[in-house]
Amino acid sequence: MRRLPLSPIRTGGKPTRTSDHRLEVDGLSFEVHRSNRRKTLQITVERTGALSIVAPSQAADQQLVEFVEEKLLWIHTKIEEKARLQQRAPIKEFVDGEGFLYLGKSYRLRLMENQLVDLSLRNGRFCLRKASAHRGREILVSWYTRRAQDWFERQVTEQANRMGVTVREVKVQDLGYRWGSFGSGGRVSFHWKAILLPPRIAQYVVIHELAHGLHPDHSSAFWIKVEQHLPDWRGRKSWLAENGIQVEGI
Template sequence: MPSLPLSPVRTGGKLARISGQSLEVDGLTFEVRRSDRRKTLQITVERSGELSITAPTKVPERDLASFVEEKLLWIHTKIEEKARLQKRAPVKEFVNGEGFLYLGKSYRLRLMDAQLVDLCLKNGRFCLRSSSTHRARDVFIAWYTRRALTWFSQQVAEHANRMDVQVNEITVQDLGFRWGSFGGNRVSFHWKAILLPPRIAQYVVVHELAHAHYPDHSANFWLKVEQHLPDWRTRKSWLAENGIQVEGL
């Protein structure tokens, strides 16, 4: 389906171009997301560098552009931070002695000539069958996915009960630049979330379950998170600053 043409709008000193689902200000393009349940405007800079603005349904497009213009310095700062962190993400080579994360701890890799399984964690080391090195990334992802499903299922069972949330299905998959998602009584986690320290992965669980009560990131949403994780700000900050380090597998 062709996209709607962008209409020029003058706001302050910037020329903005707006369509129903897209907003351009100062050379930046934002996906516009509207919700009847949304009370305030919010700008999100994804780990990928993609930009979005979430707004109540009836907020005029001109107000969206004005809001973005007011936040331009903050937005450009965040974009630069994301780009800098992306460059720091290591790329694995799957060689002897290389470190691999699991629940926040780094385990050295040992290549094994004779091993029945592709990969196992044994005596404090990841043991990878030498004949499987050509597909080592897929082997690690499969291993992480299985472990993540078990670990997150236990966490969800514990926290969903306390948070009065019904969960009918738990999945682990590649969610791109999201750590998790919640919708239709189904909660999903990125397989990379099992690389995080337990207290940070726990924050991801509580964060997603809180969306069962508040689908946006309103003040009420964060109050719900705080009820169950009083130190959520510390955990959230750690994830924002260090989460990129698990991107290089």
């Protein structure tokens, strides 16, 4: 389908451009998502500081611009918070004594001279074969991915039955800056880093994504479904927003 260019809109003397994909206001660039199911406007500030806005399909361009302008103070505050949190994620080193998270607990690393497997978790420590330390991140990610696959499969099986959601596949992979996603065909995916979160927070991620199996957007119906199965979801969501960055440094 051929897309026609939209005319520039000017607000406050500053040019603002809108399209089906981008919206620029006051030097900020948003990714725009339109949906026939959407009834209200919603702005999201991702962990990276990336901005997006979800809007009803019939919402006028000027309406989006005015909504963003009303939220500028909130948006800039959130961007500053995300930038500050990003600074709290030091890169891990594969040396004796370094701490690595697993299901919310930190385990110290111990380099082993003689060990048959590359990595094991025993006696409260991650034990890494010293000769494999140069591949430490690759080995640890593989270990996390296998454990996450087992953990999330069990959680999804239990919660999906309770929530009345049909899931055909559970997949663990690198999802960039998303904790999870619910795709077409009943496939739910989780970031391998989600296995580093405390179990109660990882469970929130599961409930959140399964609720998307019934409600694709973050409508009131979506949050009602989440609350039905996780009454304290607000506290868990806030914890994830404030502390999730801790797992970024691997």
